[in-house]
Amino acid sequence: xxxxxxxxSIEIGGRAxxxxxxxxxxxxxDQAGTxxxxxxxxxxxxxxxxxxxxxxxxxxxGTAVQYxxxxxxxxxxxxxxxxxxxARLLNARALAFFRQALGHESAAIDIGWANVYGRxxxxxxxxxxxxxASVVYCLEAGxxxxxxxxxxxxxxxxxxxxxxxxxxxxxxxxxLKPAFPPGAMLMFPGEMVHFVGPYNGTRPxxxxxxxxxxxxxxxxxxxxxxNKQTAPAG
Ligand SMILES: [Fe+2]
Numbered sequence: 001x002x003x004x005x006x007x008x009s010i011e012i013g014g015r016a017x018x019x020x021x022x023x024x025x026x027x028x029x030d031q032a033g034t035x036x037x038x039x040x041x042x043x044x045x046x047x048x049x050x051x052x053x054x055x056x057x058x059x060x061x062g063t064a065v066q067y068x069x070x071x072x073x074x075x076x077x078x079x080x081x082x083x084x085x086x087a088r089l090l091n092a093r094a095l096a097f098f099r100q101a102l103g104h105e106s107a108a109i110d111i112g113w114a115n116v117y118g119r120x121x122x123x124x125x126x127x128x129x130x131x132x133a134s135v136v137y138c139l140e141a142g143x144x145x146x147x148x149x150x151x152x153x154x155x156x157x158x159x160x161x162x163x164x165x166x167x168x169x170x171x172x173x174x175x176l177k178p179a180f181p182p183g184a185m186l187m188f189p190g191e192m193v194h195f196v197g198p199y200n201g202t203r204p205x206x207x208x209x210x211x212x213x214x215x216x217x218x219x220x221x222x223x224x225x226x227n228k229q230t231a232p233a234g
Contacts, residue, residue, distance in 0.1 A: 010089045012046050019092040026100055029178065034161060036101040036187040040093070043183030050086040051140055054206055058116045072115055072123035072196065077222070079112030079208055094135040094210045097187055102133065108216040117142065117152060117205040122198040125157055130221050131190025131211035138184045139208055143201025150197035152205050153177045154186070158193050 009016040029035035058064045066074040098107045145151035155175035166174045
């Protein structure tokens with residue numbers, strides 16, 4: 001079941017954290033509004049508890065799934081239903097981001113999932129089904145690889161996007177690597193092709209993602225992928 005998420009603040013550790021802090025800036029990467037980015041400065045107030053929760057669930061047989069090393073990290077689904085204030089805050093922020101970026105009042109999460117990347121995990125280029133837009137949040141950036149700037153980096157590779165075609169228009173030669181530190185949230189059209197380069201660190205790299213639509217849509221977001229060699233929305 002999708003959620004709508006209209007709370008203005010959520011209490012965490014005895015403090016009411018605003019879903020969209022006053023003055024929270026939302027930046028479009030380009031004039032067409034293809035990619036948006038924002039960074040939440042209060043992330044230290046909820047990252048520790050949320051990271052612990054994600055890692056605990058990632059270790060639960062039957063809860064977490066890893067399709068293969070090339071299809072992303074270990075995934076834990078249904079973040080939109082987690083009974084945890086820190087998760088509720090991020091769910092609400094993803095919806096608020098969608099509403100503000102697109103100027104729509106309505107928004108509904110189709111599915112949310114956490115990704116835990118270990119060494120060697122990556123995901124091949126893909127786009128997201130059942131998603132008007134997708135939102136991804138960096139919970140833990142993991143370790144940088146000083147010898148490979150693509151290691152563990154979230155990249156867009158879309159020939160429609162001018163920044164990806166810096167040599168010749170319409171020819172994808174430049175993966176776009178937005179700054180994605182802990183607390184950063186990106187939003188992009190569901191069809192926009194992206195990947196994560198092979199992660200080479202030792203600390204878990206953790207992201208949370210959501211597919212968001214204007215209204216809830218019928219059917220199961222996972223069912224079409226069952227028994228196929230692909231991952232739903234990595
Ligand atoms: Fe993805």
